[in-house]
Amino acid sequence: xxxxxxxxxxxxxxxxxxxxxxxxxxxxxxxxxxxxxxxxxxxxxxxxxxxxxxxxxxxxxxxxxxxxxxxxxxxxxxxxxxxxxxxxxxxxxxxxxxxxxxxxxxxxxxxxxxxxxxxxxxxxxxxxxxxxxxxxxxxxxxxxxxxxxxxxxxxxxxxxxxxxxxxxxxxxxxxxxxxxxxxxxxxxxxxxxxxxxxxxxxxxxxxxxxxxxxxxxxxxxxxxxxxxxxxxxxxxxxxxxxxxxxxxxxxxxxxxxxxxxxxxxxxxxxxxxxxxxxxxxxxxxxxxxxxxxxxxxxxxxxxxxxxxxxxxxxxxxxxxxxxxxxxxxxxxxxxxxxxxxxxxxxxxxxxxxxxxxxxxxxxxxxxxxxxxxxxxxxxxxxxxxxxxxxxxxxxxxx
Amino acid sequence: xxxxxxxxxxxxxxxxxxxxxxxxxxxxxxxxxxxxxxxxxxxxxxxxxxxxxxxxxxxxxxxxxxxxxxxxxxxxxxxxxxxxxxxxxxxxxxxxxxxxxxxxxxxxxxxxxxxxxxxxxxxxxxxxxxxxxxxxxxxxxxxxxxxxxxxxxxxxxxxxxxxxxxxxxxxxxxxxxxxxxxxxxxxxxxxxxxxxxxxxxxxxxxxxxxxxxxxxxxxxxxxxxxxxxxxxxxxxxxxxxxxxxxxxxxxxxxxxxxxxxxxxxxxxxxxxxxxxxxxxxxxxxxxxxxxxxxxxxxxxxxxxxxxxxxxxxxxxxxxxxxxxxxxxxxxxxxxxxxxxxxxxxxxxxxxxxxxxxxxxxxxxxxxxxxxxxxxxxxxxxxxxxxxxxxxxxxxxxx
Numbered sequence: 001x002x003x004x005x006x007x008x009x010x011x012x013x014x015x016x017x018x019x020x021x022x023x024x025x026x027x028x029x030x031x032x033x034x035x036x037x038x039x040x041x042x043x044x045x046x047x048x049x050x051x052x053x054x055x056x057x058x059x060x061x062x063x064x065x066x067x068x069x070x071x072x073x074x075x076x077x078x079x080x081x082x083x084x085x086x087x088x089x090x091x092x093x094x095x096x097x098x099x100x101x102x103x104x105x106x107x108x109x110x111x112x113x114x115x116x117x118x119x120x121x122x123x124x125x126x127x128x129x130x131x132x133x134x135x136x137x138x139x140x141x142x143x144x145x146x147x148x149x150x151x152x153x154x155x156x157x158x159x160x161x162x163x164x165x166x167x168x169x170x171x172x173x174x175x176x177x178x179x180x181x182x183x184x185x186x187x188x189x190x191x192x193x194x195x196x197x198x199x200x201x202x203x204x205x206x207x208x209x210x211x212x213x214x215x216x217x218x219x220x221x222x223x224x225x226x227x228x229x230x231x232x233x234x235x236x237x238x239x240x241x242x243x244x245x246x247x248x249x250x251x252x253x254x255x256x257x258x259x260x261x262x263x264x265x266x267x268x269x270x271x272x273x274x275x276x277x278x279x280x281x282x283x284x285x286x287x288x289x290x291x292x293x294x295x296x297x298x299x300x301x302x303x304x305x306x307x308x309x310x311x312x313x314x315x316x317x318x319x320x321x322x323x324x325x326x327x328x329x330x331x332x333x334x335x336x337x338x339x340x341x342x343x344x345x346x347x348x349x350x351x352x353x354x355x356x357x358x359x360x361x362x363x364x365x366x367x368x369x370x371x372x373x374x375x376x377x378x379x380x381x382x383x384x385x386x387x388x389x390x391x392x393x394x395x396x397x398x
Numbered sequence: 399x400x401x402x403x404x405x406x407x408x409x410x411x412x413x414x415x416x417x418x419x420x421x422x423x424x425x426x427x428x429x430x431x432x433x434x435x436x437x438x439x440x441x442x443x444x445x446x447x448x449x450x451x452x453x454x455x456x457x458x459x460x461x462x463x464x465x466x467x468x469x470x471x472x473x474x475x476x477x478x479x480x481x482x483x484x485x486x487x488x489x490x491x492x493x494x495x496x497x498x499x500x501x502x503x504x505x506x507x508x509x510x511x512x513x514x515x516x517x518x519x520x521x522x523x524x525x526x527x528x529x530x531x532x533x534x535x536x537x538x539x540x541x542x543x544x545x546x547x548x549x550x551x552x553x554x555x556x557x558x559x560x561x562x563x564x565x566x567x568x569x570x571x572x573x574x575x576x577x578x579x580x581x582x583x584x585x586x587x588x589x590x591x592x593x594x595x596x597x598x599x600x601x602x603x604x605x606x607x608x609x610x611x612x613x614x615x616x617x618x619x620x621x622x623x624x625x626x627x628x629x630x631x632x633x634x635x636x637x638x639x640x641x642x643x644x645x646x647x648x649x650x651x652x653x654x655x656x657x658x659x660x661x662x663x664x665x666x667x668x669x670x671x672x673x674x675x676x677x678x679x680x681x682x683x684x685x686x687x688x689x690x691x692x693x694x695x696x697x698x699x700x701x702x703x704x705x706x707x708x709x710x711x712x713x714x715x716x717x718x719x720x721x722x723x724x725x726x727x728x729x730x731x732x733x734x735x736x737x738x739x740x741x742x743x744x745x746x747x748x749x750x751x752x753x754x755x756x757x758x759x760x761x762x763x764x765x766x767x768x769x770x771x772x773x774x775x776x777x778x779x780x781x782x783x784x785x786x787x788x789x790x791x792x793x794x795x796x
């Protein structure tokens with residue numbers, strides 16, 4: 001059946017406009033990336049008129065911004081890496097000094113204003129690459145959900161993962177999973193592979209079935225760029241488009257989200273069944289929200305968190321925290337009265353927030369507030385945040 | 399609060415790896431596309447080493463594959479169009495003969511293996527551009543849902559739109575919305591702007607609140623490329639990767655979808671509250687499914703449909719249809735016994751399937767089977783399919 005339809009298309013292709021034909025028949029003319037049997041990866045770009053072609057990728061050493069690709073026969077430039085560990089990797093080409101994507105690879109992720117191609121070295125069962133892949137396991141549903149935030153005066157968008165079997169189950173625990181500055185409600189499901197991580201951990205019995213609520217942490221925005229009525233603006237990490245001012249902060253408005261979820265989903269509505277974690281700015285939010293609502297969350301995760309409190313910023317953080325009566329009262333209520341089951345801090349040893357986190361741990365230590373601490377290699381990057389989510393998701397609701 | 403965090407980031411930026419910095423701070427250095435007050439559009443690309451830069455776009459005359467861009471000061475190439483009508487448009491650059499996307503525009507759509515940038519000329523309220531935009535109206539939720547298809551032996555993915563207020567409502571009608579060859583369950587929500595069209599029509603009172611089920615019409619695939627366990631393959635309209643064989647056809651397996659929807663959503667379970675429509679191959683599927691299950695759908699829409707039946711393909715379609723007893727019996731049961739409220743056929747006058755559809759209408763006419771027919775300009779393109787969905791959605795469940 002399909003073949004006859006394709007014949008029909010092919011016979012008539014000459015009558016279709018150039019743009020439409022392109023969509024049907026184009027794409028790269030070479031295979032790229034090609035994952036070789038030894039897990040080295042060959043990248044190829046057909047670009048016969050190029051003078052230089054380079055490859056940028058997060059599998060290259062941090063000290064290397066790019067590597068040069070070699071021109072071969074027929075205008076195909078290529079580069080083969082060393083064997084790579086199982087992982088999700090990002091890359092792009094640089095042709096004559098200008099970044100561009102790989103036309104032979106439809107898989108790509110947006111981080112703020114930049115698209116990069118991605119690929120996965122899958123590896124053995126349970127490896128990182130395997131955990132980030134879509135496997136032959138039951139899948140949860142992923143929804144873009146609009147909720148009212150009376151505090152922010154906005155109808156807002158979030159991403160909600162419901163685990164496999166949700167239709168039949170009840171009393172699910174909820175993980176609130178917060179993104180960093182520059183991100184939005186799409187960040188954790190796209191860059192963070194949250195649905196794949198949860199599907200695979202749940203299938204392996206390593207995490208309990210849970211709902212994951214991925215909010216938009218920018219209280220001045222209703223949704224990701226292009227997904228609300230502010231138009232199809234080009235996001236910038238700073239400057240650029242002038243966005244509206246927020247009516248309240250993320251922490252002030254957070255219970256609007258919890259209320260919506262607990263009204264509309266089959267969840268257990270108590271501290272034992274709520275977790276909150278986030279990366280960078282989302283780590284700051286998790287720190288603030290768990291402190292502001294100390295009886296709400298039994299599991300709190302700070303991933304590369306941008307820890308901050310008010311006061312004289314010239315005074316070192318631990319001293320400033322110890323001197324702030326109101327802050328200490330809140331922290332004592334959280335740790336000594338409500339006693340969360342897990343306060344989990346993770347950061348990479350080259351993260352620019354490493355010292356900031358060390359200072360925060362100094363404060364926690366000086367007060368005897370218990371926490372678990374994980375230090376990884378690497379910096380302020382999604383590779384680490386996927387690892388932290390994988391670890392944290394296995395520690396909660398058990 | 400945000401400014402202090404940004405200062406922290408900026409101070410520490412030198413320690414972040416090149417790839418991570420890029421994500422935070424890069425993106426285009428120029429504004430592109432810029433929609434001018436008269437709705438002409440200026441495209442810009444910073445590419446100081448380029449020899450030629452062209453622009454391809456579906457706003458150019460069909461006879462023009464591309465236009466040349468002019469190099470200005472500082473290596474910025476640009477081109478300004480004539481004023482454009484309100485519409486969603488697609489484009490890409492061609493630098494030294496090689497296609498590439500606009501690094502200043504994060505908005506892009508994938509059609510089979512090709513990504514193109516998009517932009518919208520919004521226009522007045524109710525214009526096409528307005529209907530395809532995210533406006534300040536209540537929004538429906540859009541979910542990626544996994545369902546079991548016993549007929550295909552697969553757990554499969556589809557996209558489901560639930561209208562604003564669904565949490566509180568009941569007995570919703572359901573539109574089954576099918577994509578074309580080369581597409582998948584993401585096509586109608588991305589390329590087709592289905593959620594925006596429905597949100598805007600419902601808000602304007604022009605369509606009734608309905609659930610829209612966007613299936614995957616490739617019965618050999620569980621989901622869109624990369625979204626099932628076949629891996630991150632590069633889709634091809636033909637050839638390329640060797641996909642599994644399907645255990646049954648789309649029409650044979652279709653009730654698996656209806657059964658899932660009617661079990662798990664708040665829907666009215668009768669013919670009056672079911673509609674089915676689709677484009678190209680999805681039009682063929684709508685033709686086949688409505689004929690096979692004649693008591694299921696009161697509204698049937700064929701958009702640029704690839705109408706086909708068995709028999710000797712050298713015999714013209716109307717004659718072949720009239721000669722096929724089994725086929726006629728099914729069609730008579732559909733039209734004379736079950737009498738759908740609407741059998742709607744739409745096609746563009748330059749579509750390569752125009753003659754095929756004319757032949758089908760000749761058959762319908764010769765049998766006296768009633769249908770509505772809409773002929774537009776243009777060919778086998780998404781611009782037409784968005785228009786057809788907009789029209790069809792206003793005609794059903796009323």
